[in-house]
Amino acid sequence: MIISIVGGTGNLGKGLAVRLALAGYKVVVGSRMVEKAEEKAKEYSKLCGCKIEGLSNDKAIDICDVAILTIPWKSALDFVKNYRDSLSKKIVISPIVPMVKEGEFVYKPLNGSMAESIAKILGNKVVSAFQNIPAKRFSNLNETPEFDVIVCGDNEEAKAVVMEIVNSIERLRALDGxxxxxxxxxxxxxxxxxxxxSRNGLKELGVKFV
Amino acid sequence: MIISIVGGTGNLGKGLAVRLALAGYKVVVGSRMVEKAEEKAKEYSKLCGCKIEGLSNDKAIDICDVAILTIPWKSALDFVKNYRDSLSKKIVISPIVPMVKEGEFVYKPLNGSMAESIAKILGNKVVSAFQNIPAKRFSNLNETPEFDVIVCGDNEEAKAVVMEIVNSIERLRALDGxxxxxxxxxxxxxxxxxxxxSRNGLKELGVKFV
Ligand SMILES: C[C@@H](OP(=O)(O)OC[C@@H](O)[C@@H](O)[C@@H](O)Cn1c2nc(=O)[nH]c(=O)c-2cc2ccc(O)cc21)C(=O)N[C@@H](CCC(=O)N[C@@H](CCC(=O)O)C(=O)O)C(=O)O
Ligand SMILES: C[C@@H](OP(=O)(O)OC[C@@H](O)[C@@H](O)[C@@H](O)Cn1c2nc(=O)[nH]c(=O)c-2cc2ccc(O)cc21)C(=O)N[C@@H](CCC(=O)N[C@@H](CCC(=O)O)C(=O)O)C(=O)O
Ligand SMILES: NC(=O)c1ccc[n+]([C@@H]2O[C@H](COP(=O)([O-])OP(=O)(O)OC[C@H]3O[C@@H](n4cnc5c(N)ncnc54)[C@H](OP(=O)(O)O)[C@@H]3O)[C@@H](O)[C@H]2O)c1
Ligand SMILES: NC(=O)c1ccc[n+]([C@@H]2O[C@H](COP(=O)([O-])OP(=O)(O)OC[C@H]3O[C@@H](n4cnc5c(N)ncnc54)[C@H](OP(=O)(O)O)[C@@H]3O)[C@@H](O)[C@H]2O)c1
Structure with missing residues (x-):
């Protein structure tokens, strides 16, 4: 199974790329700029001692079975509209959180949630996951915290595939959301x-249901 | 400091009574029926090997510094209106969750939240806490799970008192919400x-931020 991390050159993409490669998946890092993808793929490959490939987002999407959209929420819907034809054939994972900083962080869904907005464009193989994972800690391979990942989706087959992917990562637990x-x-x-x-002097928290 | 658990004869009241008594607080269990309060206080005292007192809700409220309202959400606002005079002088903790079962459980706040609805009646010494604690596991002294308790309130002094109470219970951590x-x-x-x-074959979950 090929998993492409679209916009995989950023914070969350890094952690997902190295940990999914370590779990044995064929991982592709996508970027708007192929050179950036190649450079990051090289860096990540070194980090995990696996072979991660770097491609343009176009090719990364075409080649994959599962696409994880690790791009900023503000560009997500335009991006998804542009790639509607190719993305709608794939299982698409949304880790995207629409939020703004107004003093504190405030959730700003468009209608319902970002995942539902994406599914309105791409159809029902859209699954949400990874929204509560702190990216910087997650990309640090020296630390392997135990996080729960809540997986939501309307296509049970797609959701099962995503839960399997989540569970393949060391010390993550997928929960059917x-x-x-x-x-x-x-x-x-x-x-x-x-x-x-930030209110409690803590940093980069994740969630665990105990 | 005297902590009264109003409606403390039920599931959540039991866990709070025994664990707060074990933490060294003077604990009173309140009930609409004084005999029931006395009976439950006796049972809880035996359980924790401490002296827990049973009183009518009226007396339990009058005597306390902090009142925890462990009563069903459907009766909470009427109850609070009836006891407005005595309760508005105290720090009042709301662990109350307004929800109904419509297939799954669905949150049904009246306006904003139950805690805010209570504060509209009682004033600003209302603090919310303990809503995410599974009562049956919590009242089982053979198990001491690590849960986080999010504490919300508009009166910083009252909130600090409640956070201290939470932190006094073994393996609970108060977080300023x-x-x-x-x-x-x-x-x-x-x-x-x-x-x-229930979707994942688990039971009585609490939350921990890791
Ligand atoms: C306060 C903090 O700033 P920050 O590094 O920009 O990170 C703040 C957040 O962006 C970061 O915590 C994100 O992971 C927040 N975050 C999300 N942020 C998002 O923008 N979107 C999300 O969907 C998201 C999800 C999420 C889930 C869980 C969680 O715990 C956090 C989540 C910080 O730790 N700063 C550094 C210093 C500032 C800095 O720029 N540091 C540089 C290095 C320079 C240096 O360390 O001196 C860096 O970290 O690259 C520090 O205190 O060490
Ligand atoms: C499915 C379950 O049913 P239940 O015992 O009624 O408990 C279901 C829920 O009410 C219980 O989980 C509550 O704690 C749910 N709950 C809240 N329930 C609320 O009504 N209000 C709340 O605010 C609330 C908060 C809350 C927070 C976290 C959390 O994890 C759960 C929370 C169950 O465990 N059943 C028993 C059997 C049914 C039964 O009645 N058992 C008896 C004993 C008989 C026997 O074991 O055979 C009993 O437990 O007293 C079992 O499977 O062992
Ligand atoms: N940070 C976290 O802790 C965290 C945790 C959970 C979920 N998330 C979610 O994951 C997503 C990515 O977060 P992140 O922190 O990894 O973001 P990021 O580092 O800021 O950006 C990720 C990548 O998105 C691409 N990108 C930027 N603007 C774009 C545009 N207009 N169109 C297409 N691609 C664009 C960039 O790749 P190229 O320049 O290479 O194209 C960039 O490297 C967000 O939606 C966030 O809500 C983040
Ligand atoms: N169960 C949980 O896991 C859990 C967890 C977190 C928070 N909570 C919240 O804590 C509260 C109590 O939950 P619980 O499970 O302990 O409830 P419970 O066992 O059903 O009831 C608690 C007590 O409320 C009193 N009561 C019942 N009807 C009343 C009325 N009309 N007026 C005044 N008192 C009344 C009863 O005491 P007397 O008959 O002795 O007066 C009863 O023992 C709820 O609001 C719930 O949302 C529960």
């Missing part, structure tokens, strides 16, 4: 988490 | 938690 409409709760947990951390 | 208006997020986490548990 129900229908895609529950993504709003999971997405909104992220600004709450970040505010909670 | 910000203003009372954030209670809606914490309250709404409870039906989400219960649904998550």
């Amino acid at each position: 129900g229908p895609l409409s529950n993504s709003r709760i999971v997405e909104s947990l992220t600004p709450f988490l970040i505010n909670l951390a | 910000g203003p009372l208006s954030n209670s809606r997020i914490v309250e709404s986490l409870t039906p989400f938690l219960i649904n998550l548990a």
